[in-house]
Amino acid sequence: MTSILTNVAAMSALQTLRSISSDMEDTQARVSSGLRVGGASDNAAYWSIATTMRSDNMALSAVQDALGLGAAKVDTAYAGMNSSIEVVKEIKKKLVAATEDGVDKTKIQEEISQLQDQLKSISEAASFSGENWLEANVGDKTSVVASFVRDSSGSVSVKKVAYDLTIDNVLFDKGGDTGILDQTQNILGDGVAVNVNKNGTTATYNVPKFTSAEVSDAVTLASGSFDAGGKIAWTVAGDGAGAGVGYVKVADDVWVAAVEQDLAANNGQEAYAKDGTNFLWQIDTIPVAASSLESVSEFKIDGTTTGAQLDGLITLVDEALGKMTSAAADLGSMAMRIGLQEDFVSKLTDSIDSGVGRLVDADMNEESTRLKALQTQQQLAIQSLSIANSASESILTLFR
Known part of the structure; x- marks a missing residue:
């Protein structure tokens, strides 16, 4: 049926033209921006990933x-x-x-x-x-x-x-x-620097130093005992009522002279052993000249x-x-x-x-080809709409 009030062909042609124009707008947006996913509406998942990674890249720029x-x-x-x-x-x-x-x-x-x-x-x-x-x-x-x-x-x-x-x-x-x-630092010269702590007072002294061989000879001459492992090499004065005298090992092959402070308590003690706050061995603090910090x-x-x-x-x-x-x-x-x-x-x-580019960038070869095709389709749709609109004019010939 042909009607002058309702042109079905024109309506169909117009709908096709609208669809083609919409596709052309999307394609032109991709061509102009270079993006396939330009907003969340294009692809929410890819847009979210791309946005996050772009922010991370800005942070990496600051790191650089x-x-x-x-x-x-x-x-x-x-x-x-x-x-x-x-x-x-x-x-x-x-x-x-x-x-x-x-x-x-x-x-x-x-x-x-x-x-x-x-x-x-x-x-x-x-x-x-x-x-x-x-x-x-x-x-x-x-x-x-x-x-x-x-x-x-x-x-x-x-x-x-x-x-x-x-x-x-x-x-x-x-x-x-x-x-x-x-x-x-202490420039030792011919002595050695040692820290002496007695009754809570600490001081540094540069005192005469002796080798293990020298200590061994001295102790042997005094009829005492010598322990090369680091204990006191000592002798007993008189009948034991007086203090023992000997040497303390302060470094490898380095000994210094010492006086025993408590003979009864100290026999067999390690070097620097103490009873309460009192050291049982007192380093001989006779200074050696030509030494300074x-x-x-x-x-x-x-x-x-x-x-x-x-x-x-x-x-x-x-x-x-x-x-x-x-x-x-x-x-x-x-x-x-x-x-x-x-x-x-x-x-x-x-x-x-x-x-990010792989996720959201447009393929410009593909988009340019699609744009050309849509332009052709648009021209054809316009031509089709024109033909549909002119079809009603042919009815006039029936009234002549």
Whole structure:
């Protein structure tokens, strides 16, 4: 049936045109944005994943910046430590030169003083963004941001590379004198430093030292007994009413003279044994001359400095050099780790970008082909609608 009120063909053609126009809008949106999933309405699951991963990638971008900052701090500390090592090498060289007979130690000290000042200057300058790892408070903790992690449960966390400031890697301690270069040590000379605690009072003394062979000979001559394992090597005075006298082992093959404070209670006691607060053995605190507490950055030598003192200073400097070398190695290892982490984070960011793209990016070849087809379909739908609308005009011929 043909009706001039209801044009079924035109209605069908119009519906087809509307459908094609809607598809064209979606396709044009994909072509213009480059996204297959541009909003939650396109694909809620993929859109949610993509949004989360994009936020994680932004966090990783901040991690990359933090790694760059951390690398700069480590490089600055390493450069300062390495330069300080070279200066300490020179100080060690000057001390060895000072052991030569007839050399002017005062002139050598003038050079050493300049080198000591240079050590302080290097440590003060080794600062980046307000952080100085060479001149710092021993015991403080610092770190470098390394990564942003999301685990299987969805929990997120920031991982860091820790670097603790200790007596083995800080050159100058701002909170005291426990850094590698400012901590004081006893330059033993011909004696040995021991801590004596009697009745709650502790003091450090540099006292004469004896080898195991010397102690054995002395005790044997006094008709006493000698225990090389570390107990008191002692003799009994008279009929036992007086104090025993002997030696205490304080290090490998190192003994110091001691006087027994309580003969009855102390027979067979270990070295440093005590009864209450009273030590039963009193170290002979006769001091040995030519001994002092020194630090690498402050010691001085002159014409009165003995060979034993120079040997002690050389040992002091060499020990400091060993700690500095170890600290520089640690900083180098940390710099290597940060470099590897920077490379990994960069690749991880690219991987996440690629993964998100696979979920939501549009295939432009496919979309351009679809757009061309829809344009053709739209033209045909328009033509069809035009034909359907003109069909009613043919009815007029029946009334002529």
